Amino acid sequence: MEQQEYAIGATRVAAGRTDGRKGGVGATDAAVAVREAARPGGAADGAPDAVPPTRADAGQALDPELSPDPGLLRLAHWFAAATPGTADDLCAASFGLYPARHFGAPADPAAGAPADPDVSWWHGPTAHASASRRTREAQDSRGEGALRRARLDEAALPVVRSGAKPGRPGRHRRPERAQPGVRLAQDRSVPEGVAQNAAELPGAERRIAARLLLAHPLVTASGPHADGFPLIRRHRDWLTERFDTLLGYRLVVGPWHARLCKAGLGPGGARRLENPATGTPFTPAAYGQLALALALLVDAPEQLPYRRLLDAMRAAAPELAAAPADTTAALAALSSWQVLGDLPEDPADGAFVLTVDRELARAVPAGPPALADGPADLIRRACEAEPATAVRRLLAETPAVLAADLPEDRRTWLHEHRLSGPAALAEFLGLETELRAEGVALLDPAEELTDLALPGTGTLARAALLLVERLVEEVRPLPGEAVEGDVPVADALIDGVLGDIADDHALPARYLADRTALRRDALDLLHRLGLITPTPRTTWRLRPPAARYAPAPDLRPAPGNGRHSRPHA
Incomplete structure (x- = not known):
């Protein structure tokens, strides 16, 4: 069976494509470089540096049946020494297990300017949720964690739509016009009416x-x-x-x-890994524990006592010792990928046996660091590609691609293929194209091909939506006003808007007691969606796609009622 080989004696490395294109680490055919067993702790000839040697703590010997893969052990050291952001980028470059992320609801041309590709996002149609009055019964039915009006009349603010759609068909499909009686035989993943005819x-x-x-x-x-x-x-x-x-x-x-x-997303573009059980972001130490455990599991026995795995990890790299929470998060991620079987709720005693799937363990790494000089070099190599491939990857994986963010060669390709390039991906993935003066977004109206949704369910998603729509209303440039992409947002404005949200809505106790946490989490969500970005001076800039979520601007002057006002018809 074709798979990436990480067993003892072999390590996959990336090679060039036969067709001349660069696919990046994890996206190219791989060659096999044999590990030199005669040089303990050394790398194969031509490798940029040596693999850190395995050694044991005092009184703890190496397990002869659990020999760590040198490439993954080297990666574990890189993770542990990285900053949080670099560790996220390194995870995407080496594993490529991140999900795609897309905006959902398409903009409504009736809510603003025509859907002209030369119109700016700042002044184009919006996907803003229209206001609707909800009864007290409807408010009460939303549950304890829902965001609701607390002190003002509920009709004074638009009600944010939930991203959930009750009764929708299963996941990962584009809505199709239903035709009765059409069904994929023996396939539960496609509901009745998914296609117009058998063809x-x-x-x-x-x-x-x-x-x-x-x-x-x-x-x-x-x-x-x-x-x-x-x-x-x-x-x-x-x-x-x-x-x-x-x-x-x-x-x-x-x-x-x-x-x-998948290939990497480059510096600053990666998705962070989170503990599947708690949602806590991975620390560099947790990433290090993940790579270290994987280095042992690629050739481990199918039945492995939990305590034996922990002992082997400590013996293989005692300098990578981490907090129990980091190790637990790493093993939980491996369990979610089915490399390990189900873990008990409380693994503290260690009196249980893990089921190991070596085949999946070897499939997790998309490309080992055999050719890289270090973490930065691996991150760079992982996202290398010709302009067409690089731009299409961004369109397929990220909410929006802004021309100003691209290097010159990729920006030129996007300008020359702004219709045909996105259209090919939209057809392939069942997405819709949104062209604007600043760039392109591929939308998923089904709100399924994304790990983050806006509008979304939950207090944080709704608070973030209220924040972004009010910020856009405050700082949006007027038509004809010169603006180069992003618009600066004063910290005082962010704090003021969040204060209004906290005062006007019943937030969870942790946000009412800690406004700093509300600010941090709301801005983090908007940043991950590409709607706002930090600057080196710890301030923020609002990005053009943020205007998708604000009400359409009313550019007509309000009728006056003074003595010199013209009567309003």
């Missing part, structure tokens, strides 16, 4: 499979997305060709799992 079924299946892989790059036959695995297997040749042609991604489909090897 369209292969196209609908391929779109579902492509969306699933882009949202979840590692899909197994027994995991949470098992319903979509038969579609991936059925269309693997077509999917392999399309992912390679459009995005330079390598797709490996085996009997029991499918792995889409």
